Amino acid sequence: MPVLRAALAAASEDVVIYDLDGIGRQYTALCAELPGLAVRFAMKACPVDEVLGHLARLGSGFDAAGPQEIAQALRTGAAPELIHYGNTVKSDRDIAEAYRLGVRDFATDSLEDVAAIARHAPGARVFCRIATTGHGALWGLSHKFGCSPEDALRVLGAARAAGLVPSGLSVHVGSQQMTAGAWSEAIETLAAALEELNRHGIVLDRINLGGGLPALGVLDRRGRPLEPPLDTMFTVIREGMERLRAVNAAPLDFLLEPGRHLVADHGAIRAHVARLTSRHRLDGTREDWLYLSCGKFNGLYEMDQLQYPLEFPTHHGGQFVDAVVAGPTCDSDDAYARDGRVRVPWAVASGDPVWVLSCGAYAAAYATVGFNGFAPLPYSCVGGPVPDGEGA
Numbered sequence: 001m002p003v004l005r006a007a008l009a010a011a012s013e014d015v016v017i018y019d020l021d022g023i024g025r026q027y028t029a030l031c032a033e034l035p036g037l038a039v040r041f042a043m044k045a046c047p048v049d050e051v052l053g054h055l056a057r058l059g060s061g062f063d064a065a066g067p068q069e070i071a072q073a074l075r076t077g078a079a080p081e082l083i084h085y086g087n088t089v090k091s092d093r094d095i096a097e098a099y100r101l102g103v104r105d106f107a108t109d110s111l112e113d114v115a116a117i118a119r120h121a122p123g124a125r126v127f128c129r130i131a132t133t134g135h136g137a138l139w140g141l142s143h144k145f146g147c148s149p150e151d152a153l154r155v156l157g158a159a160r161a162a163g164l165v166p167s168g169l170s171v172h173v174g175s176q177q178m179t180a181g182a183w184s185e186a187i188e189t190l191a192a193a194l195e196e197l198n199r200h201g202i203v204l205d206r207i208n209l210g211g212g213l214p215a216l217g218v219l220d221r222r223g224r225p226l227e228p229p230l231d232t233m234f235t236v237i238r239e240g241m242e243r244l245r246a247v248n249a250a251p252l253d254f255l256l257e258p259g260r261h262l263v264a265d266h267g268a269i270r271a272h273v274a275r276l277t278s279r280h281r282l283d284g285t286r287e288d289w290l291y292l293s294c295g296k297f298n299g300l301y302e303m304d305q306l307q308y309p310l311e312f313p314t315h316h317g318g319q320f321v322d323a324v325v326a327g328p329t330c331d332s333d334d335a336y337a338r339d340g341r342v343r344v345p346w347a348v349a350s351g352d353p354v355w356v357l358s359c360g361a362y363a364a365a366y367a368t369v370g371f372n373g374f375a376p377l378p379y380s381c382v383g384g385p386v387p388d389g390e391g392a
Contacts, residue, residue: 004268007382008355009313011270014293016363016377018046020054020384022266023360027058030213030258033234037241037254040084042211043069045259045361046267050381052076055262057385063211063257066090067097074101081105084208086170086257088113088129088145096120107170107208109147111158118162125167126159127208128152130189136182137174137212138305145172149193156202168255169193170208176260176306177212180232187240191247198249207244208255209237215264217358219307221340226306260361267360269299269377273352274328276321276344288323290344292354295327295334298374300359301366303327303336311355315345329372 004019011017031039040063041055047069052062053076061082062073073083080102088109090098095106099121106117109129117124130152134140147155156166169190173182190207197204214228245252274291281287296303303325310325323344326335336342367376 003382004266005355007380008268008270008353011353011380014269014271014377016267016269016299016359016379018048018051018263018360018379018381019266020050020381022383023051023263024054024058024384026262026266027055027060030256030261031059034237034241034256037209037237037256040082040086040208040255040257041262042086042257042259043073044365046263046363047072047365048379048381049075050384051263054384063259064098064103066094067101070098070101070103084127084255084257086208090116092116092120099124105167108155108159109145109151111155114155114159114162114164118159118164122163123165125165126156127168127170127206128155128159128166129170129172130186130193132171132173132182132186132189134174134182136177136179138176138178140174141172142174149189149196152193153196153200153202156197156204157200160202166197166202166204168204168206168208170210170255172210172257173212175212176214176218176226176228177233178214178226178228180229180236182212183209183233183236183240187236187243191244194244194248198247203249204252205250206253206255207241208257209240211257211259211261213256213258213261215260215358215361217265217309219309221305221307221337223307223340223342264361265358267358267363269294269356269359269363271354271356273348273350273354275350276323276346276348278321288321288344290323290325290342290348291328292325292356293328294356294374294377295329297327297329297331297334297368297371299363299367299377300327300356302362304333307336307340307342308359309357310342310344311357312345312348312352313355314352315347319346320344321346328374331372 131146
C-alpha cells in the first residue's frame with residue numbers, strides 16, 4: 001500500500017492507479033493458500049493490459065467471456081490452453097472464433113449450447129456449470145447461469161454423444177461472497193453430482209470452483225468493514241478439494257476464477273471534490289451531500305452494494321459532517337444509498353483531492369464511454385517489471 005499511496009499523492013489529475021506488485025503478492029499468497037489449484041483470472045474484473053500481463057508472467061491463466069477477451073489474453077503471452085471460455089452465453093459466431101483462436105475449454109449449462117459447441121468447436125472440452133443459491137454474497141449470480149445437477153447429467157451425456165469431451169463441473173458461489181458455508185454447500189452439490197456421473201460412466205478430470213473470493217478493504221452500505229472469514233474459506237476449499245478427489249473415479253485437477261480478490265485492494269482512484277453542500281429535505285431534516293468527480297458511471301459502478309473507503313489527504317482533523325456521497329452526473333442513482341453516510345471534513349473545497357481506496361476491481365471495466373459527458377478515467381500502473389503505462 002505505501003507504493004500506491006505515494007502514487008496517489010503524486011497524481012495531480014484524476015486517475016485510476018493499479019499497484020502491480022500488490023496484485024502479484026495477492027496472487028502468490030492465494031497460490032500458497034490453495035496449493036494444487038490453477039488460477040484463471042476473471043478478466044472482467046480488471047481488463048487492463050499491464051495487470052493481465054503481470055498475472056500471466058506469474059503463471060495465471062484467464063477466464064474469458066468472449067472472443068475479444070480471449071484475444072486480449074493471448075496478447076499477454078498466455079497459452080490458449082490456459083484460457084477458459086467461462087461464459088455459458090455464447091453465439092455460434094463467438095464459439096467458432098474462440099475455437100479458431102485456439103481455445104478448447106468451454107463452459108456450458110444447456111443442451112442447446114452443447115449442440116452449438118459440437119458444431120463449431122468439435123472435440124472441445126466442456127465444463128457444465130451447476131447453479132448455486134448465491135446466499136451470503138453481495139451479488140448472488142444465481143439466476144442467469146447454471147443448471148441443476150440433474151440437468152448436468154443430461155448436458156454432459158449429450159456432450160459425450162456429440163463427440164465433445166465431458167471434462168468438468170463448475171460453480172460460482174456469488175461475487176464478494178461473505179460466508180465459508182457457501183463453498184461447503186457447493187462442494188456437497190459437486191460431490192453428489194460427481195458420484196451420479198460416475199455411475200453413468202462419465203468420469204471427469206477437472207473441477208472449476210469459480211469466483212467469489214472477496215476483497216478485504218471495501219465497506220458495507222453503512223460504511224462498516226465487511227470482514228469476510230477468508231482463512232475459514234481457504235480451509236473449506238482445501239478440505240473440499242480432498243473430498244471431491246475421494247469421490248471421483250479418476251484424479252481431479254482444480255481451477256479457480258478469482259477476480260476482485262486479486263485486484264480490488266490494490267487499485268485506487270485519485271479523484272477530487274466537486275462540491276460539499278447542505279440542504280433541507282421536505283420533512284425539514286438537513287442533509288449534507290459530497291459530490292465527487294467520479295461516481296457510478298465512471299469507475300464506482302458497484303456503489304449500490306458497497307462503499308469504498310475515502311481519504312482526504314489535505315485535511316487532517318477539524319469539524320466533520322456525515323454526508324451522502326454522490327458522483328457528478330445528472331442521475332439520481334449516481335450516489336451511495338442514503339442509509340450510509342461518510343465522514344467528510346467540513347472544510348473541503350471544490351478541487352481538493354480525494355482518494356477512493358479498494359476500487360481496483362471493475363473500476364476500469366464498468367466505466368461508461370462518456371455518460372452525461374463524463375469520460376472514463378485514465379489509468380496508470382506502478383510497480384512490476386515494466387515501465388508505467390497509461391491508457392483510457
